[in-house]
Amino acid sequence: MSSSSDSELTVGKPHERPRSHAGAGVRLAAAPPKMRSVNLNFYYGAFQALHDISLDFHTNRITALIGPSGCGKSTFLRTLNRIHETVRHTRVEGRILLDSEDIFQVETTTLRRRIGMVFQKSNPFPKSIADNVAYGPRVNGVRRKTDVEEVVERSLRRAALWEEVKDKLRESAYALSGGQQQRLCIARALAVDPEVLLLDEPCSALDPIATAKIEDLLFDLKDQCTIVIVTHNMQQAARVADYTGFFLLGRLVEFNTTEVIFKTPARKETEDYITGRFG
Amino acid sequence: MSLRNRWRKFLNVFMLAMTGVCAVAAVSILFLILGYLAWNGWRSLDWNFFTRLPKPPGELGGGMANAIVGSAQIVLLATLIGAPVGFFGGVYLSEFGGRGFSFVVRYVADLLNGVPSIVIGILAWTVVVVPLHRFSALAGALALGLMLIPITMRQTEQFLRDVPQSMREGALALGASKWKMIATVVVPAAMRGIATGMILGVARIAGETAPLLFTSLNNQFWSSGWNQPTASLPVMIFSHAIAPYEDWHRQAWAAGLVLLLLVLLANVAARFILSRGISAQRGYL
Ligand SMILES: Nc1ncnc2c1ncn2[C@@H]1O[C@H](COP(=O)(O)OP(=O)(O)OP(=O)(O)O)[C@@H](O)[C@H]1O
Ligand SMILES: [Mg+2]
Numbered sequence A: 001m002s003s004s005s006d007s008e009l010t011v012g013k014p015h016e017r018p019r020s021h022a023g024a025g026v027r028l029a030a031a032p033p034k035m036r037s038v039n040l041n042f043y044y045g046a047f048q049a050l051h052d053i054s055l056d057f058h059t060n061r062i063t064a065l066i067g068p069s070g071c072g073k074s075t076f077l078r079t080l081n082r083i084h085e086t087v088r089h090t091r092v093e094g095r096i097l098l099d100s101e102d103i104f105q106v107e108t109t110t111l112r113r114r115i116g117m118v119f120q121k122s123n124p125f126p127k128s129i130a131d132n133v134a135y136g137p138r139v140n141g142v143r144r145k146t147d148v149e150e151v152v153e154r155s156l157r158r159a160a161l162w163e164e165v166k167d168k169l170r171e172s173a174y175a176l177s178g179g180q181q182q183r184l185c186i187a188r189a190l191a192v193d194p195e196v197l198l199l200d201e202p203c204s205a206l207d208p209i210a211t212a213k214i215e216d217l218l219f220d221l222k223d224q225c226t227i228v229i230v231t232h233n234m235q236q237a238a239r240v241a242d243y244t245g246f247f248l249l250g251r252l253v254e255f256n257t258t259e260v261i262f263k264t265p266a267r268k269e270t271e272d273y274i275t276g277r278f279g
Numbered sequence B: 001m002s003l004r005n006r007w008r009k010f011l012n013v014f015m016l017a018m019t020g021v022c023a024v025a026a027v028s029i030l031f032l033i034l035g036y037l038a039w040n041g042w043r044s045l046d047w048n049f050f051t052r053l054p055k056p057p058g059e060l061g062g063g064m065a066n067a068i069v070g071s072a073q074i075v076l077l078a079t080l081i082g083a084p085v086g087f088f089g090g091v092y093l094s095e096f097g098g099r100g101f102s103f104v105v106r107y108v109a110d111l112l113n114g115v116p117s118i119v120i121g122i123l124a125w126t127v128v129v130v131p132l133h134r135f136s137a138l139a140g141a142l143a144l145g146l147m148l149i150p151i152t153m154r155q156t157e158q159f160l161r162d163v164p165q166s167m168r169e170g171a172l173a174l175g176a177s178k179w180k181m182i183a184t185v186v187v188p189a190a191m192r193g194i195a196t197g198m199i200l201g202v203a204r205i206a207g208e209t210a211p212l213l214f215t216s217l218n219n220q221f222w223s224s225g226w227n228q229p230t231a232s233l234p235v236m237i238f239s240h241a242i243a244p245y246e247d248w249h250r251q252a253w254a255a256g257l258v259l260l261l262l263v264l265l266a267n268v269a270a271r272f273i274l275s276r277g278i279s280a281q282r283g284y285l
Helices: A005-011 A073-080 A108-114 A129-139 A145-158 A178-190 A208-221 A234-240 A258-263 A268-274 B003-044 B047-051 B065-096 B100-114 B117-132 B137-161 B165-173 B178-206 B233-242 B246-275 B277-281
Strands: A035-044 A047-057 A062-066 A090-098 A115-118 A196-200 A226-230 A243-248 A251-257
Touching: A035 A073, A047 A073, A047 A251, A062 A073, A062 A234, A073 A090, A073 A115, A073 A196, A073 A226, A108 A115, A108 B165, A115 A178, A129 A145, A129 A178, A129 B178, A145 A178, A145 A208, A178 A196, A178 A208, A178 B165, A208 A226, A208 A234, A226 A234, A234 A258, A243 A258, A243 A268, A251 A258, A251 A268, A258 A268, B003 B246, B047 B065, B047 B246, B065 B100, B065 B137, B065 B178, B065 B233, B065 B246, B100 B137, B117 B137, B137 B178, B165 B178, B178 B246, B233 B246
Parallel strands: A062 A226, A062 A243, A115 A196, A196 A226
Antiparallel strands: A035 A047, A035 A090, A243 A251
């Protein structure tokens, strides 16, 4: 895919959306979507948290999920790598495809190696900084000390943390500040070179400088992976995302290119939310 | 000041005084016991206590070297029996347990914890002493090991449960299998707590007398093997304290002090481990 995201934004539109509220556009994206969610319902016990979500995540593109608190963004993200299965009494209906393969047919360990995740609350392990980053490569069989050290440095550099921690790699990750811990979790997820990266509000604890670095990172990463980012920050969604989905009360209200969502949304709820008139 | 305010103030002072008095009472009883034991024990303790065998009744001097070694043997073997079973049982309860079976296991463990230790002794006597026709260190260790299982199991479970769910999700999200996640993240995160609990559990069984009375029995000499009657500090204290010889009473005090110091040492070690903080988990390997 050589077309820049800008040129695509002006003319393109995601193809084959089951739920399209946007005006007509020219179908450009030729590559099949990296991931697809098809008629997804999600239940916590008797409570239905997601209703009939159908949406495509395009290869090497950034998709932002926005919406008010409690609308199901995290829940949706957590089904994409099946981490929701650690929560009891959860149930999923519908299908999720990764490269047109049903993720519920794939071994979870294999699946999660391919789909990395940065959680809403940063969760470093009670280990050293280096051991945190090295965790993924190690469980995936990287043993050679030099290999491990190399991947640790590379991942920390990419997460814009290397300069701050390079002299204290062996110290506890808990000695880092909240924002540094969040970047450590990003580095940890990057260390396994995921094909898809799920980020749940990765910048909520970061200052503008670190946020800008993470956003730069996301642009760089686009070449290698497909990114899904949940954010409460409208400017951030507008800045980084190629596509944006707006969630409300467990439903996907609107999904389109970021340009369309932010400039000419088809639905009133979307416009109200984006312009801050939501309430 | 209104009546109401005065009443409130009085109630405050009164409650403070009440709780304070009770706290002081509890602590002073403990210190009385410890002080009395330390005083009598210290007067009776000498180097011979650690190096000599007990003397026959009537002769002065001697020590309890065999009982110190015997206690160590029995407690060590008991730990080897009880700690692994308790540990893995705790891992099961915390990480794998569903509803029904776990409930039963937990309930039985709590029951076992409450069973009078002499009953556990009778059990070990029935399954080891009777078939083998002899009292043995093995039987004593089995009795103590059985006591250790529910203690370590419930403590391990508790400390594992205290590890936040987000740790587990973090490890699983990186492609770790469940076993790998437990072994590399959850257990290490809880390890200090688990180790502390084990030390305290071992300290607790080390002082038990009743389960040893008719399992490892006692021995005035060095025990010649795991399948022989073996001396231990608690049983020595018991037998010496009820004997009518002045010098044996002296020895019993000394043994009591040594046992107390060992348990105290275990407690301090446990606290030290628990307070070392996160730095204990440093290391880049
Ligand atoms: N473990 C759970 N058990 C039961 N209900 C849950 C659970 N987690 C979330 N929910 C419910 O599911 C709905 C969606 O929650 P979710 O965490 O996905 O929202 P969100 O969009 O990520 O919100 P936020 O922006 O605040 O993070 C909420 O109504 C929430 O109460
Ligand atoms: Mg959320």
